[in-house]
Amino acid sequence: MEVFYFALALFLLLNLIVGMWRVLRGPTAADRMLTAQLFGTTSVAVLLLLAQAMEQPALRDIALLFALLAAVTAVAFVRRAWPQAEREDGNR
Amino acid sequence: MAIGELLSILLLLAGAVFFFAGTLGLLRFPDIYTRLHALTKADNVGLGLMVAGLALQADSMAAVGKLTVIWLLVLLAGASVAHLIAAAARQRGIVPWKR
C-alpha cells in the first residue's frame, strides 16, 4: 500500500512539472497565476498521500494550511498586480 | 477490509486521472476561460476522489473530518479564485475563444 501511495505522489509531482510549461509559456499573466493555483491543489494531494505513506498525521495540518492560504496569492494578484496595470493603461 | 482497500485504490486512481486531465486541459485548451474549467475539475473532483479514497484508510474520525475540511476549503478557494480571475480577465478585455 505504501508503495502505491508513493507512486501516486510521484505521478502527481510529474503532473506538476509538466504543468510548469504553462507558467513558462503564459501567454497572459492570469494563465501563470492559474497554474500556480493548480500547483497548490496538487501539493495538497501530494501531502495527503505522503501523510498516509509516511504515517505522519501532522502532514495533514500542512495540507490544511495550503488549502486555507490557496486563495491569498491569487487575491493579491487580482487586487494588486492587475488593477494597477489596468489603471495606468487607461492613463496612457 | 480487502474490499475497503480495493475501493480506496480505485478512488485514488480515479482522482489521479482527474488531476492528469486537469493538467492536460491546462496545457491544451485554447484560452484562459477554458483552462479555468479544466483546472477546477482537478481541484474539485480530483482532490475530492483522493480525499474519499484516503478517508477509507484513515484511522480515526478526526482524521476523516480534517480531510473533509481540507477538501471543502480547496473547493471554496478554487471556486472564488476561478471567479475572480475570470471576472478580472473579462474586465481586461480578454475575449473568450470561439471556434
Add this chain to the structure above:
Amino acid sequence: MTLLPLIFDGVLGFTLLWLAWQLLGSLALFRAIVLFIAFGLLMALIWVRLDAPDVALAEAAIGAGLTGALLLAALARVEPPGDETANLHPEKDGQGDIVSVTEGGGLPFRRWLVALHLVLACGLGYAVLSLPSAAPGLSEAVANNLALSGVSNPVTAVLLNFRAYDTLLEMGVLLLALLAVWSLGRTPDAPAPAAGGVLALLARLLTPLLLLVAGYLLWVGGRAPGGAFQAGSLLGAAGVLLVLAGWRLGRRFAQLPLRITLVVGLALFMAVGLSVMLAGGRFLAYPPASAGGLILLIEAAATLSIGMILAALFLGSRPGSRGGQ
C-alpha cells in the same frame, strides 16, 4: 520498495534546482515571481521528506500566503505597467538561460564569474560529502532534557526554552524590520475600494477560519508540529487578506492599540525572563514545574505580535499616517 521514495526525492530535488534556474534567469519579473511561489510549494514538500514538519508548516504558512502577496504587490508598484503584468500577448522574452542575460557586465567577466561559482559549488559539495555520515548533533541532549522543558515537541522546546535567547532576539529583529519599513516607506498605501461580491465573502469566510487554525497550531505546538511562528504567520496571512479586500484599521485602533499589539510579544517575553531572574533563577531559565504554562503564555503573545508585524510589513506604510486609514 526503498527505491521509490529515493526516486521521489530525486525528482523533487532536480525540479527545485531547475525552478531556481528558470526563475533566476527569467527576464519577465512576473513569471519569475510565479515560479518563486511554486518554488515555495516544493520547498514545503522537501521539508516533509526531511522529517521536518515544523519547518514545513512555517514554509507553508509564509510561502503560500505572504511571500507571493508581498512580491506581487511590490511588482505592481515598481514596474512600469503595460509590459508583463498587463500583457495580453505572448511575451517575446528568451528562454530562461541565466548565462545569456545580456544586461550588466561584459562577457569575460561573466566567464570568470561562472568559473568561480563552479569552483565554489564543487568546494562546498566536497565539504559536505566529506562530512561524517552519521552525526548525532544535539538531538540526544535535547531528548534527555525534554522532560524538563514543559513541552513534548522538541522543536518548540528548543525554540522557547533551550534556546529562548534566539527567539527573543528574533522578535526584536522583526520589530526592527517593521520600524525600518515605517521610517523608510514613503509610498503611501493607496487603499483600493472595499471589495464587494465574491472577494468580500471569501475574506469573511476565511478570516475566522484562519484565526481558528492559528489558535489550533498555537495550542498543539507543545506536543506536535506547530507553534508561535506558524500561528503568527497565519494571523499575518489573515491580515494580508483583509488588507487586500480593502479593509483598514480604524483610526481609533491604528495608534496605541496597534503599537501595544506589536510589542506585546517581545515585552512579555522579556517580562517573563526578568521575573524568573527576580525569583532567583537565571534569565529565561524557567522553573520546570511552570515551564509549560509560561511557554504557552509567551507563545500566545508572540503569535499576536508576529501576526500583526507581518501584516503591517505587507501594508508597508504606517497605518494612520494618512487620514482615514
Add this chain to the structure above:
Amino acid sequence: MTSPLLFALVGIGLFTLGLYAVIVHPHLLRKILAVNVMGSGVFLLLVALAKRSNSVDPVPHAMVITGIVVAISATALAVTLMLRVKDETGRAKLPETPPE
C-alpha cells in the same frame, strides 16, 4: 547516495545559483528573489545535515523556522528600500556603470 545528502547538494546548488544571480542582475527585485533563493539553499543544507543519523536533530529545525520568518521580514524591508530607490531615482535598477 541518500536523500538527505541529495538535498544537501541541491541546497549548495541553490546557494550558488542565487549568489550568481545576485551579482549579475541589476534589477533590485530580481536581486531580492535571488537572495531568497540563496537563503533557501542554506536552510536546505542545514535541515538536510540534521537528518544524517537516525535521530533527527531539532536544533537546526528551530533555527530554520526563525530563519524563514526573518527572511520574510527582511524581504519586506528590501522591498521598501527598493520602492524608495525607485522614488528617488525613477527606476528600480542599479546603474550599469558605477558613478565616477
